[in-house]
Amino acid sequence: MTSLQQVNPRVLAIRESTGLQTLAAHITQQITQGGKRPFQKVTDVSSHDPQEAGMAPISFVRQVLAMCQYPELLKDEHFPLDARQRAQKLLGWCSGGSVGSYTPTSNGTPQILETIADFITRRDGGVRSHPENIIFSTGSQKIFQLLLHLMSCGSGGSQTGMLIPTPCPHTLLSLMDESEVKTVPYQLMEERGWAVDLDKLHQALKAARGHCEPRAIYICNPGNPTGHVQDRETIEQVIRFAATEGLVLLAHEVHQDSVYGQDKQFVSYKKVLFEMEKKYSEAVELISIHSISTACAGECGLRGAYMEVVNVDPPIMTYVKRLQITTCPPVLSHFAMHLMVNPPTPGDLSYGKYAQEILQRQKTLSQNARRACDFLNALPGMSCQPAMGGVFLYPRLQLSSHMIEEAKTSGVEADVFYCQRFLEEEGVCLGPGCENGHDDQNYHVRLCVLVPPVSLDQVLARLRSFHLRLLEGSH
Amino acid sequence: MTSLQQVNPRVLAIRESTGLQTLAAHITQQITQGGKRPFQKVTDVSSHDPQEAGMAPISFVRQVLAMCQYPELLKDEHFPLDARQRAQKLLGWCSGGSVGSYTPTSNGTPQILETIADFITRRDGGVRSHPENIIFSTGSQKIFQLLLHLMSCGSGGSQTGMLIPTPCPHTLLSLMDESEVKTVPYQLMEERGWAVDLDKLHQALKAARGHCEPRAIYICNPGNPTGHVQDRETIEQVIRFAATEGLVLLAHEVHQDSVYGQDKQFVSYKKVLFEMEKKYSEAVELISIHSISTACAGECGLRGAYMEVVNVDPPIMTYVKRLQITTCPPVLSHFAMHLMVNPPTPGDLSYGKYAQEILQRQKTLSQNARRACDFLNALPGMSCQPAMGGVFLYPRLQLSSHMIEEAKTSGVEADVFYCQRFLEEEGVCLGPGCENGHDDQNYHVRLCVLVPPVSLDQVLARLRSFHLRLLEGSH
Incomplete structure (x- = not known):
């Protein structure tokens, strides 16, 4: 592989990333090393990663997997009996x-x-x-x-x-x-x-x-x-x-x-x-x-x-x-x-806790999705179709021709430019629509709403602040 | 994909397996359902799978992974302190x-x-x-x-x-x-x-x-x-x-x-x-x-x-x-x-147990490899190069022309035929050399020796019994 001619053309065809993740990592590193930013950490809502965002895992799943890893734990009576039985059953299949x-x-x-x-x-x-x-x-x-x-x-x-x-x-x-x-x-x-x-x-x-x-x-x-x-x-x-x-x-x-x-x-x-x-x-x-x-x-x-x-x-x-x-x-x-x-079912010892954990998650998701959609639609230059399922919102941005020009000068798509500036200025990483295959003039951003409500509040407040500042600047 | 013409030719080129694993699974199922065989279970030494063979995992690895799965366990003082600290550190990287x-x-x-x-x-x-x-x-x-x-x-x-x-x-x-x-x-x-x-x-x-x-x-x-x-x-x-x-x-x-x-x-x-x-x-x-x-x-x-x-x-x-x-x-x-x-090092709480587990494994492996090699070389029609490392032995079989003919009639390679019969008659699955790319008349079989010594004894005894029976039959 002395030259790129010796590399599979299909591999060479894999697109370059928009670089937002690298930028986010870079900013995080700066903060760790004492760099000053108007925010204390980067929040990434560009992809679906609920546990990164601070949502807890389902206890039953983790209990069973831990026992499968280390079967000594099967004797530990702190674990619910049905979880221990399940782990025993799974190990029997190995x-x-x-x-x-x-x-x-x-x-x-x-x-x-x-x-x-x-x-x-x-x-x-x-x-x-x-x-x-x-x-x-x-x-x-x-x-x-x-x-x-x-x-x-x-x-x-x-x-x-x-x-x-x-x-x-x-x-x-x-x-x-x-x-x-x-x-x-x-x-x-x-x-x-x-x-x-x-x-x-x-x-x-x-x-x-x-x-x-x-x-x-x-x-x-x-x-x-x-x-x-x-x-x-x-x-x-x-x-x-x-x-x-x-x-x-x-x-x-x-x-x-x-x-x-x-x-x-x-x-x-x-x-x-x-x-x-x-x-x-x-x-x-x-x-x-x-x-x-x-x-x-x-x-x-x-x-x-x-x-x-x-x-x-x-x-x-x-x-x-x-x-x-x-x-x-x-x-x-x-x-x-x-x-x-195959989660616990009614009657199982672990069912109550399991059902409560799932319900909590579903409630958070649906409430977040509605709240964020209303919030985004109230911003000038932004419109968002209500989500009926899944974990993302995908609002449309009306960007000024000034900003589109500025992006062009920087050599990136205007939606990427918007996300870069938002990340730099407010510490929130959104996903630009070009990553979802949008390549026309209808710019969009992607926003995962399966995050703790308090995180969503912060993301939305920062987005409003940034977005309004941007609109003012373009007049 | 209405026809194979619509399937990637590279996928169509993937060779068919020799079917020994399927045969082993079939025999195991027969035994489970009460079928009579001159053995109680199938032993598979065709690949390297020490835990299937009954070797225990390294405790430190499993302890840390279990705590990472279910961080509630970090409070469990049954786990050595260094294992708990390691799990804490790994979780900090997530x-x-x-x-x-x-x-x-x-x-x-x-x-x-x-x-x-x-x-x-x-x-x-x-x-x-x-x-x-x-x-x-x-x-x-x-x-x-x-x-x-x-x-x-x-x-x-x-x-x-x-x-x-x-x-x-x-x-x-x-x-x-x-x-x-x-x-x-x-x-x-x-x-x-x-x-x-x-x-x-x-x-x-x-x-x-x-x-x-x-x-x-x-x-x-x-x-x-x-x-x-x-x-x-x-x-x-x-x-x-x-x-x-x-x-x-x-x-x-x-x-x-x-x-x-x-x-x-x-x-x-x-x-x-x-x-x-x-x-x-x-x-x-x-x-x-x-x-x-x-x-x-x-x-x-x-x-x-x-x-x-x-x-x-x-x-x-x-x-x-x-x-x-x-x-x-x-x-x-x-x-x-x-x-x-990055296992425990001298001075760590878990080091003693870790070192003992590793030593035990290495000793088993080297002793098994020497013992099995001597055993195989003592059989007529079989010769084995001594192994210096790794987990396999790869003895050569001198098969009778009668058996090679018989294999040809059955439509399989002679080494596969040998392994099939051994599996059917003695319940041990070896790996035929054709799976390792051998396609000449020098037949070989593959045998993993990283198994508990008592299992190896059984495998070797059954192999001798089968092999000698085969040689007698071909006269």
Whole structure:
């Protein structure tokens, strides 16, 4: 690798980050070394990381995992009996009774795949899920990498393409850069609360023809960063579209536990698909992704996700599984997933505390989302669609032409420029919309609202102060 | 993905497993369901999984990880004070003080990368290691995947090729299949204890010309599955070869903690390189891989590995780091690595117990390796090079032409056939040499000897019984 010519062109294609995280780290270091700033620490609300923000983990999950790590603790009667029993059960599923051994298959522990399938079946009101359709890996981005790798083939006009929403999760675009799959963007409808629009899907498909062969559509529900929650009718429309156009449907449903919009509820693509006519339910290839980095479990640092794969031909499934060639997933990530989808139930000793912890989190999230949306909409030059689920708000910024010019001079996007200045002046890191794939003149920023209410208050107060100062300056 | 034509050809190229693991699982299930077999359970010695085999984990590592999982335990005075202090320190390195948040960078926690670099510096007697050269991931196979992806470019005669030993670790070949990097095999010298031979490297390179462009050489030291430990002179030769031929040197040094051959010791490629003349020490691109799945730590299920990258140009390093696009590694895997490379030291409360646990493991391993080698060499039709390090023995089988014919009729390799029959008849799973890349008429099997001595006794007794029965049958 004496020169960049000897590096994989796909690796060279991975976009540079906007540098906001590096700036945040730099400022934090300055403060640590005694540098003076008008704030005492940097608050990062650009991504979903509830435990960084100070939200506590679910006690039951951590108790069981600690006992699995150090089985001596099984004798410790400070732990609730049901937690001890659960840890004992999980250790019984380990080869040699230890989390230090490889899982029995490269896809994990058969009993855990069964409990995931049972969870999906319960969630979907009885629509059956089968453990042999569950693939586990170290986080939803790893799952997504695996899928992109699986589906990439052809070149030129026959190269695999994938429909991707604008805006999309900010973690998605680097994965697309690195893959051999072409991005086919479709615009979500901001004025309709970021709904999916069928016409936009058809437009995207038409524009892609000749450049690539679209073979899949990616959907994020609840929407990241939009907070939109799809209704059954939309889901049916998307399924019919995928069926007609022969597209694999990738449903990213990580925030299924956090829907709080009035009269809204999460309905999975799987459930809707299996309640449609056979020509859909037996034909559409659907892959649904779920993770332990949800709003409620919020175990981002433990890294675990699964996908359920349906209607994919058995010979292809053989290869999906063969792609799991790196011996096994981290056992504790795998266990954390089991605990998330099989929490204590009424009657269990740990249930009361568990239910209270979850409720507290859901309440914080929904109240924060409403409060922050009202607050942002009251600011001049800012407008925000109310979120119905997920953990982000995604307000639109009306930036002055003066500021857009200034950004251009600095060589960055105007939304990045806005975020940089906010970070420098007030110590809060927002996510610029360009990271979510926005590249037109409608600037947006991304703001995670799953943080303790007192942190949110501070973030919003600082944002108002900065934003008004900016508006004044531009007159 | 309605047909296999829509699946990535690289994925379709991943070889089918030999099916021995599936057979082992099948037999285990039969026994569980009351099926009669002349053994009570299956013993799998085909791979390195000490905790599956019944070896206990290192207490200090598990104590600290348990407290990190559930910080309430920090108050528990049953834990040694130094373990509690270590857990407190690690939690202080987490954003928000919790293992449930993402690490500060996508490559992990800066302080942990520093402690890894310090470990390497100590190990190499002062040759400096720098934290910015350390990349962490979920196991050495993931690291290897990342490297293959990084280096794959070109097509036809200019496609990247990599020199790989025969035999090589059995986990390597599927990774090569899936990558765009061509395998260029070089033969190790069985009669010289599986040493690397320079002539064989040149031969391999010559044979590859025209088919691909060799850009890297992979070396495994201590050898998996060979048990060979390279001396300084060989390492210097390999470094000169890599320098002359412009090859990146990938040193897989996972079993550096388990060298037990008389007068043998582990010397790292890094140390040797940096003690050579500048035209080597400042030029040869060296990547060294280490993992928590070693003989002593043996935390296979926790999944953690790092690579140290030296002499790679800064612009290329930028892309190596940009490849870490999946937010962060599992925090507990990362912590386990920190604990392995920074164990208790003399004077620490936990040191006595730690040192005793490590010593016990090393003693078991070296005694087992010697005993098993003598045992195998005493069997007719079997010969085994003594291992000097690592966790495997790799004996050669002289199979009768009758048996080779029989295998051919069954449609499998003769070594696979041998392993299948042994598994069926005696309940022990060995690894067939074809999984290690052997495809000539010199049949071999792979046998992990890092198991409790009593298990090894049983395995060897069953192997003798089966092997002699087989020899009798073939007369």
